[in-house]
Amino acid sequence: MYAKVVVDVNAKRVDKLFDYAVPEQLTDILTVGMRVVVPFGPRKIQGYIIELVDEMHDKPLKSILHIQDMTPELNRELIQLSEWMQQTHIAKRIAVLDIMLPRAVKGKYHKVYRLEEPESISDELYPMFSQNIVRINTLSADDIKALQPYIKDGIVTEDVEVKQQQKVKTVKAVECNVSNLDDALDSLRSDKQKSCLMMIYDEGMLTLKALKEQGYSSAVVNGLVAKNMLKKIDIEDNRDPYRHRDFVQDSKKILRDEQQTAYTAIRQAIDEETHEVFLLHGITGSGKTEVYLQTIADVLDKGQSALMLVPEIALTPQMVERFKARFGDLVAVMHSGLSMGERYDEWRKIRKGEAKVCVGARSSVFAPFDNLGLIIIDEEHEASYKQEDYPRYHARDIALWRGDYHHCPVILGSATPSLESYARAEKGVYRLLTLTKRANQFPVPSVNVVNMRDELAAGNRSMFSEVLASAINDRIQKGEQIVLFLNRRGHAQFLLCRDCGHVPNCPNCDISLTYHKATDELKCHYCGHKEHKPLTCPNCDSEHIREMGIGTQKVEELIYQHFEGAKVIRMDNDTTSRKGAHEQLLEKFKNQEANILLGTQMIAKGLDFPNITLVGVLNADTMLNLPDFRSSERTFQLLTQVSGRAGRADKEGHVIIQTYNPEHYAIQYAKNNDFLGFYREEMSYRKIGKYPPYYYLINLTFSHTDMKEVLLESKHIHQTLLNHLSPSSYVLGPAPCAIARINNQYRFQIIIKFKSEPELLKALTYLDDYYYDQFVKNKFSLSIDINPQMLM
DNA sequence: AGCACGCCGACT
DNA sequence: GTCGGCGTGCTC
Numbered sequence: 001m002y003a004k005v006v007v008d009v010n011a012k013r014v015d016k017l018f019d020y021a022v023p024e025q026l027t028d029i030l031t032v033g034m035r036v037v038v039p040f041g042p043r044k045i046q047g048y049i050i051e052l053v054d055e056m057h058d059k060p061l062k063s064i065l066h067i068q069d070m071t072p073e074l075n076r077e078l079i080q081l082s083e084w085m086q087q088t089h090i091a092k093r094i095a096v097l098d099i100m101l102p103r104a105v106k107g108k109y110h111k112v113y114r115l116e117e118p119e120s121i122s123d124e125l126y127p128m129f130s131q132n133i134v135r136i137n138t139l140s141a142d143d144i145k146a147l148q149p150y151i152k153d154g155i156v157t158e159d160v161e162v163k164q165q166q167k168v169k170t171v172k173a174v175e176c177n178v179s180n181l182d183d184a185l186d187s188l189r190s191d192k193q194k195s196c197l198m199m200i201y202d203e204g205m206l207t208l209k210a211l212k213e214q215g216y217s218s219a220v221v222n223g224l225v226a227k228n229m230l231k232k233i234d235i236e237d238n239r240d241p242y243r244h245r246d247f248v249q250d251s252k253k254i255l256r257d258e259q260q261t262a263y264t265a266i267r268q269a270i271d272e273e274t275h276e277v278f279l280l281h282g283i284t285g286s287g288k289t290e291v292y293l294q295t296i297a298d299v300l301d302k303g304q305s306a307l308m309l310v311p312e313i314a315l316t317p318q319m320v321e322r323f324k325a326r327f328g329d330l331v332a333v334m335h336s337g338l339s340m341g342e343r344y345d346e347w348r349k350i351r352k353g354e355a356k357v358c359v360g361a362r363s364s365v366f367a368p369f370d371n372l373g374l375i376i377i378d379e380e381h382e383a384s385y386k387q388e389d390y391p392r393y394h395a396r397d398i399a400l401w402r403g404d405y406h407h408c409p410v411i412l413g414s415a416t417p418s419l420e421s422y423a424r425a426e427k428g429v430y431r432l433l434t435l436t437k438r439a440n441q442f443p444v445p446s447v448n449v450v451n452m453r454d455e456l457a458a459g460n461r462s463m464f465s466e467v468l469a470s471a472i473n474d475r476i477q478k479g480e481q482i483v484l485f486l487n488r489r490g491h492a493q494f495l496l497c498r499d500c501g502h503v504p505n506c507p508n509c510d511i512s513l514t515y516h517k518a519t520d521e522l523k524c525h526y527c528g529h530k531e532h533k534p535l536t537c538p539n540c541d542s543e544h545i546r547e548m549g550i551g552t553q554k555v556e557e558l559i560y561q562h563f564e565g566a567k568v569i570r571m572d573n574d575t576t577s578r579k580g581a582h583e584q585l586l587e588k589f590k591n592q593e594a595n596i597l598l599g600t601q602m603i604a605k606g607l608d609f610p611n612i613t614l615v616g617v618l619n620a621d622t623m624l625n626l627p628d629f630r631s632s633e634r635t636f637q638l639l640t641q642v643s644g645r646a647g648r649a650d651k652e653g654h655v656i657i658q659t660y661n662p663e664h665y666a667i668q669y670a671k672n673n674d675f676l677g678f679y680r681e682e683m684s685y686r687k688i689g690k691y692p693p694y695y696y697l698i699n700l701t702f703s704h705t706d707m708k709e710v711l712l713e714s715k716h717i718h719q720t721l722l723n724h725l726s727p728s729s730y731v732l733g734p735a736p737c738a739i740a741r742i743n744n745q746y747r748f749q750i751i752i753k754f755k756s757e758p759e760l761l762k763a764l765t766y767l768d769d770y771y772y773d774q775f776v777k778n779k780f781s782l783s784i785d786i787n788p789q790m791l792m
Numbered sequence: 793a794g795c796a797c798g799c800c801g802a803c804t
Numbered sequence: 805g806t807c808g809g810c811g812t813g814c815t816c
Contacts (some may be wrong), residue, residue: 005816011793018816041815042795060814796814803807 001027002057005047005066006093007040008107012772015092017050026399030064033072033079035105037065037162044160046107048097050079056394059434068164071351071447075370076578077405084401088761090768090784091391099391100366104166104344110137112161113147120155135161151231166341168335168348172233175205177231184229187211192220197229207235238345241338242324250325252297253290262433269409270302270373277400279380279425280413282435284644285442286412291435292376293326295411296357300330304373304408309395311382312336312361314605317583322454325357334360334367336372337579362387365395365402372406375399379605380412380421381637386789394787396421399619415644415675416637419686422679445615447671451662452619462549463558468616468656476565476595480651484598485560485642487622495522495533496548502539504531510741515547518574527743552598559596567615571599604641613653615646620659620667625680628790629691629740630665636678639670690730690753692787698752699762699788701737702771704780710734710746711779717750717767724763729754738792745781751791 020038022030030036030049038047039062046068067748074082074097082096089096098106099223114120115132125146128134136144140658150156178184181201196216200206211221226231255263262280269276282288296306310319314334323331332355349355351368358367362385363377372650377385377399385395396412403410412421412430425432438444450465460466475482494512495504503512506524513522515533522531537545547554552572559566576582582602589597592607595601617639624635638658646653659667669678687694700717702708714734721731733750740747754760763786771782 002816007815009793009815013813014793014815016816020816038816040794043793043815045794057816059816794815797812799809801807801809801812804805 001047001055002053003030003036004053004268005036005064006036006050006097007038008048008094008096009040009048010092010098011094012769015086015094020047020049021057021058021063022052023063023355026064026067027165029070030067032076033074035068035073035107035164037068037746038062039065039119045109046162048074048079068162073101073351074413075351075368077370077402078366078368080150081398081401081403083368085391085393086397089391089393090761090764090788091393095391098185099363100312100395101343102347104338104340105164107163108163109160110163111140112159113151114157114159115155116157117155117749119148120153125150125341146202157327159489169205169237169239169341169345171209171237172231173205173207173233173235174200174211175233176200176229178229185226185619190220190223192216193224196220197224200230205233205235210613217442222381229524236348238349239339239342240332240345241342242320245324247324249328250322252294255290255294256437256625258286258435258437259287259291259439262291262435263432265296265433266291266374266411267298268408270298272293273373273407274359274409275407276409277424277430278343278409278411278433279417279430280411280433280435281417281422281425282413282415282433283444283673284415284436284641285440286415286435287439288378288435289322290439292378292411293322295374296327296376299373300327300356302610303359304371305350305369306374306376307364307367307369307372307384307399307402308357308359308376308378309365309399310359310361310378311384311605313384313602314379315359315361316586318608320359323357323472327357329354330356332358332360332367334358334364336361365398372402373408374411375403375408376411376413378413380414381416381418381633383634383789384391386787390783392785416640419679419682420693423683433679443536443652445643445655445674446654447643447657447673449662449671450656450658450666451661452658462562463555463618464562465656465658468658469562471614472563472566472596472616472655476563476615478613479595480613481589481592481609482596482602482614482616483603483612483642483645484551484555484596484616485603486555486598486600486618487620487638494548497537497539497542497543498544498546499542500537500540502537502545504534504538508741508744509739511739517553526739532637552600556598559598563596566596567594568596568598569594571597571603573600576602604638604645611651612646613651615642615653615655617642617655617657617659619718621661622655624659624661624664624666626792628792629686630790632664632685635664636666636670636682639667640673640675641718643670643673695730695753695755697791698750698754698760699785699789699791700750700767700782701747701785702749702780702782703747704778705744705746707746709778709780710748713771713774714748714750717782721750721752721763724759724766725752725754725757726759729757749791 003022004019007018032049032052034049036047037044042423082093082100085096086093087092113134115129118132147156152714163264185194225232265277280288299306312335320333331347334343334346350358352659358364373533383738387393424430432720450467455465472482495515504522505512506529508526508527508529511526513524516523520533522533536543552570556568556570559568569585571585624631643655646655665681718731718734730753731750734748736748737749768784774780
């Protein structure tokens with residue numbers, strides 16, 4: 001018997017299966033999906049068993065050294081999925097496996113010295129070994145030098161210890177080891193030991209901690225262990241991040257007609273175990289979540305599991321609470337706030353079948369359920385479902401694959417579906433379910449678009465239009481709450497010389513430097529370059545060099561200047577980077593500790609506070625003007641999303657959108673809450689521009705320090721693509737990227753637009769292989785983004 | 793990737 | 805003569 005193994009080496013050259021002999025003693029234990037340690041050249045590394053072959057190999061093989069775990073980390077589905085991803089996403093198998101598994105199982109390598117002949121070593125060096133082994137990282141350079149002669153003589157050998165990042169947490173416990181209780185009790189003298197044994201006999205097993213709390217000291221327990229009546233064992237302990245929280249049991253709510261229709265349709269697919277994809281298009285507050293909860297309940301009743309994906313940012317305590325309240329301990333929650341160990345424990349709860357529901361962000365789409373009955377992707381249109389760095393994947397694609405594998409329905413839910421999904425629903429590929437009414441029957445908020453050009457003409461040069469300023473004052477007086485939205489991440493301010501127009505740029509990248517007030521420095525967000533803020537213009541020496549572009553931090557200052565009685569909570573990358581900060585700030589706002597919540601996109605979701613009656617969008621244009629074909633869609637989604645924050649309770653909500661482009665269709669349709677209108681108009685532009693959903697896109701970005709090199713290679717790439725693709729496809733470019741140089745690397749891109757190209761993956765795989773060698777030799781790098789979310 | 797091998801230059 | 809620089813090639 002031999003095994004096909006993926007080795008833990010992240011390199012293209014070894015991105016294949018290696019065959020290893022299975023040693024006699026492992027033949028019965030070894031299963032597919034297990035992690036093993038194998039010799040690899042002169043090294044010793046971790047690997048995953050992909051396949052076991054029950055035949056003799058024609059060549060002599062090296063042998064698997066040992067196994068890393070008793071239960072396989074991967075199941076057959078994930079192995080199959082990883083192969084599919086490797087082929088369709090042009091990614092290395094090991095890189096795919098790495099993102100599918102919790103980081104805790106990733107191999108960790110330590111070089112160790114092993115003392116082979118303890119009697120032959122000097123007395124000074126002997127103490128540094130414990131059990132004849134010492135780790136290299138605990139030794140000083142001098143120690144290592146002193147060991148060298150012994151290594152030469154074979155008294156000490158070098159070895160590698162392969163461990164995982166994080167261990168399974170265990171607690172000490174004892175289990176009962178007697179078959180006849182009465183006989184055992186008769187032989188005991190101590191009453192304490194007798195009652196202790198009886199208790200454990202009843203329970204089968206108890207932790208030492210629990211016994212201590214019952215008044216049985218370790219002396220009592222150890223006495224029984226010595227008599228072989230109890231056996232010490234280690235049991236797994238779960239780090240449950242929510243163990244200190246109590247959740248109020250929540251029960252089903254009655255569904256209204258639209259919800260009921262949607263529920264019935266999904267229910268049927270669940271019962272029939274068909275892989276049907278539903279697009280649940282429901283406006284904010286229409287009760288999508290209740291539909292999710294009830295369909296999940298049905299899946300659980302059938303003895304199956306359910307997976308629910310939400311954007312990271314929407315994974316708020318309120319959301320988690322709702323699931324915990326309905327399904328209790330059956331829920332595993334996975335988000336970025338968990339420690340590596342907590343994440344691993346949640347993962348294992350799912351794998352062992354203890355958790356039947358998983359609520360989590362993007363990477364949870366790989367949750368190791370083996371009997372999935374339903375997959376839900378909430379806020380289906382969110383860009384965060386696409387992993388933007390290698391290996392690039394879209395959670396929606398993975399969910400659809402898994403839905404097909406498990407023969408289970410997939411629900412894509414959104415108030416503003418992506419054009420791709422809605423178009424598929426129109427074509428009948430997905431089944432459209434619509435929720436048009438707010439569950440609580442509250443009126444949709446009124447939306448007011450303010451033309452900032454008029455404000456400027458009227459002499460108002462501040463951030464706040466007349467309408468918005470008076471509305472803010474009004475709400476402050478009434479004691480109501482306000483959400484202000486500034487679509488500028490962090491505080492991307494730059495410097496501008498008012499005399500000569502000079503903007504300080506990064507010396508390594510073609511982008512302006514960002515001003516950071518906290519450190520009074522100019523920073524480049526792409527390469528990390530930093531410099532002190534100049535006092536005068538580096539170009540003309542003028543003193544009129546000013547900060548331009550307003551960030552959240554600046555707006556906070558302005559609010560305090562303009563509005564009496566304002567109390568602001570600011571939420572952006574700077575104030576929420578600390579663990580739990582996001583939650584804390586929202587809690588403060590909920591408790592009315594502030595009347596204005598000011599933030600970036602992160603506040604567009606998940607807040608559901610009754611006292612918010614005004615939502616202001618300070619500048620709707622920043623996103624609209626990005627050079628990307630999805631900018632209108634993103635703007636429409638965001639404005640709709642933000643507007644949904646107002647007037648959810650008995651007070652009427654009001655939304656004010658400030659813009660320099662009031663007539664833009666994305667803003668107008670958002671104002672009128674008209675998804676379908678927006679969809680139709682945007683689709684017509686996509687058709688003319690040959691963009692998704694009419695065409696699929698591939699974005700190839702390549703870079704090198706020498707521009708000539710980039711231009712030369714880009715011709716080769718372009719020609720290769722033309723040779724492989726049919727005439728109905730378009731190969732655009734090469735053209736410089738929106739940021740043409742990053743870290744002194746010149747960047748160009750080629751965009752492929754196509755409808756159907758059976759040979760495309762082959763061509764891309766060829767390019768990926770070819771340019772991997774080029775990268776090794778020449779530092780020319782190529783990255784391939786299939787179905788890009790952004791073209792920048 | 794990471795390790796060994798190998799082939800050149802500048803040191804005791 | 806040999807220590808060490810990093811180019812090349814291989815890993816079941």
